[in-house]
Amino acid sequence: MAISRLTLVFFTVVSICYAFTDNPTVPPVFQVDLDLQPSARWAHIIQKYHQIVKDSHAVIRSKVPEKLIPIAEFIAADFDNLLEQPYADELRGIAITANMSLGDIVLTNLVYDISAFCTSITMQDAHGQIWHARNLDYGFTDILRNLTIRIDFMKNKKVSYSVVTYAGYVGVLTGQRPHAFAITLDERDQGAWYDNLLVALLERKVKPVSFLIRDTLAQAKDFTAALEMINSTVTAAEGYFIVSGTNKGEGAVITKNRVGANDIWRLDPSNGRWFEVETNYDHWTSPPASDNRRAPAIKSMNSMGQSNITVDSLFNVLSTPLVLNKKTTYSVVMSPAQPELMKVLVRHPATKN
Template identity: 35%
Template sequence: MHFNVIKLLFCGTTPLRNSQVLQVTRKDTSVVYKPNFRISCRLQYISKHSDNMVRLWCFLLASLSAVSAQFVPPYTEECRTGMYPPKGPTSKGAVTWYTIDLDLPPSERWKQIITDKKAELATMIQAIRDLANAFVPSGKLIDLVDKDLPFIVSTLPYPFNEEIKGIAAVSGVPLGEVVLFNIFYEVFTVCTSLVAEDSNGNLIHGRNLDFGLFMGWDIKNRSWLITEKLKPLVVSVDFQRGNKTVFKSTNFAGYVGMLTGMKPNAFTLTMNERFSLDGGYIGIVEWILGKRDGMWMSFLTRSVLENATSYEEAKVRLAQTKLLAPAYFILGGNQTGQGCVITRSRVLSLDVWEIDLKQGRWYVLETNYDHWDDPLFLDDRRTPAMKCMNQTMQSNISRKTVYDVLSTKPVLNKLTTYTTLMEVSIGKLESYIRDCPNPCMPW
C-alpha cells in the first residue's frame, strides 16, 4: 500500500517544541486533512513529486486555516454528453455582453460595466476584507492595502493604470483594494484550457476558469466564498475601436487584464497559472521594490489580443516577453495545426507544445502542470479531460462536445466560475456561468 506523506510543523509565535503536526495521507483514493492551522514554521516531506509541487501544496494547505477538517472523495464521473446547449443545474445562464470603446479615455472605458456591477463588486471586495480580517483581526492588513497599494498604480503601464483609477472612482471602492483585486489573478487562477482541430481543419478553443482556491470555504453550502462572489461579476466584452471589433474577451468586472480572449479570424488565447517557487509572489514583490523589467501576465495577454495581427506574432510575443509570473499560454490560430501550449518561466519559454496531426495529436490540453510531468494526485483534472477528449474523437469534436468535456467532474469543480467556447473562423465567443452540484470536488 502506497502513502504520500507531507508533514508541516507549525507554531504561530510559539517555540517549535509546542508545534503541532499536519499530516496529509493518501490511502487508495481517500485524502484526509487534520488539523486546522495558521502559520507554517518548518517543513518536512516524503513524496515522489518534485520539491516545487510539494512546497506549493504545503503553502496552499496552509491557507486552509478557515476550513474545517474534511474528507475529500475523488468526485469523478463518466464523460458527460448532451450538455449543450447549457441547461440544468450545472449552468447558471449565458454571460452578459458589453461593449468597451477603446477610443474613450482609459478612465472612462469601464464606466457602464462598473455602474451596472457596482453592488456586486462591493460585495466581492467586502468578502476579501472579511477573509483578510480573519487572519489579522485588527483590520491592519486592509489598512495597509488602502494606504500603501495605491502607489503601485502610478508604476503600472498605460492604459491599465488609468483604467484602474477610473474603476475606483466609479465604484467607490478604495484604489488600493481595486489594485489588490487585479493582483489576485496573477497568483490564484487554476484552470483547464484546450485547443482542438476538427476533421475539417477548424480550431475549437475551450476553457474552464477556476478561481478562489483556498479563499474561504463555506462549510454549510460546500462552496468557495470568493468563487461564488465572483460569478455575478463575469462579463463578456467586445472591445472596439472606430465602431469595429478589435478583440473579444470574457472577464471579471473591475479587472483590466485578460485571461480569456479572441481576435476574430486571427487567434484565440487563454492563460493558466503555472505553479513555481519562482512565482508571481516574487515578481510582484520585485515590482513593488522597483525592479520592473517584467510584464504583468494579464496585461501581456491583453496587449497581444489588442495589437498582434496573427497566430505566429502572438506566439512569439507570448514566448519571449519577460513576465512577473510563470504561466501557461494556450493559443489557437485560424489554420490547420495552429494550436499550442506555451510553458513559461518568468524569464523564458521552456516549451512550445503544438498540435501535430502527423503524430496523431489533434488537440493540446493544459491544466496547471507541465505536460511532460504527471499532475499532482490531489489535483488531476488532466486525466479525465483527456479521457473524454479521446473518447469523443476528432471526427466528433465541436463546441458542443468540448462543452461536454468541460462539464465532466472534476474538470468541472467547485472553483469553476465560467466556461468559454471559442471558434475563431466564425468569430464566435460564448461563455456560461457554471455551478457544480454536490457531490463535487473542491478543486
C-alpha cells in the first residue's frame, strides 16, 4: 500500500526504517483517577511535563501539513459539540494546566491520533497463554521518548486499565485491561487522511480511534466484547486493531475501515498460526520494500519458537533490526491473563563515546 506524499514529508521518511543501538529505560508510572472531575485528572502529570509538552507542540506545529492547523482550530471553536465527554473536559483541563491554547492541545492530540507507524504481534505460547508485543514508531522521536509514560487508570481505587502513552495525550494507542484483553492500534494509511478526518468530524457521529480504544478498555469485559465494540463503532479514521485475550485462540487483527471491519484475522494455533504480525499494511498484501518490518518480525518469531515465549524473548523480537529502528519511541510486552507481566521500555539511542 502506497504511503501518501504528504505523509512521507510529514514524518521525514518515517517509513524507511534504520537499525540502531539503543539504551532502553523504564518510563515513569502515574495514576489517573477516573473518580475525579475530567478537567482535574491530568493536572499532576502536566505540571511535571509542562515545558516538554510546550516544546513538543512547537516542533509539531512547525512540521504538520498546513491543512491540519485549521482543522484543529475548527474543533477548538466548536469544542463541546465536536468532542464527546470526558475527553473534551480532559483536554480543556490540560490546556489550562499547561497554559496553552485549546487549539494547540487539540492539534497535538490529532497528530498522535493519525500518525502511528507500528509493529504489533498477537500470539499464543505452547501452554495456551496469550501474549501481545508492540513497537510504536513516530516522527518527532526524541521529544516523544521524553514524554513516554505508563498510566494506570483507577476506578474505586482499583486499576481499571493500564496504558502506555505520551504526556498530554488523552487517547490510547496501547493498553491492557487486567484479566480481559490487551489492545494496540497501528495506522492504516488510506490517502488524504486530513480530508477524511474533517469530513468525519463534521458528521459528529464518529469516534477518534484512540478514544475508541480507551472506551473499549474501560467498558468491554472480555476479548469477544472488545472485538464487537471495535467492529460496531464508526470511527474518524481507518486502522488496524490488534487484540489479545486471556483464553486459547483469543488473538486477532481487525482491519477496519471507518464503518466496520474489512477483515478479522484470528489466531489459529491448531493449524500452525500461533502468531500474527501486523505492521501498517493489510496482512493479505505485501508491504513495500522500503518498509518491510513484517518479514524480519516473522523470521524472529519463528526463530524464537512457540515454546520459548517470555517477556525477555519478546523484547528480543522487538529489538530485531528494522522492527526496532530510529523512529521507535517505545516497546511493550503484555499478557492480559497475567497483567503484572506488562513491561515497557523507552528506546533511547545509545550515547556515542
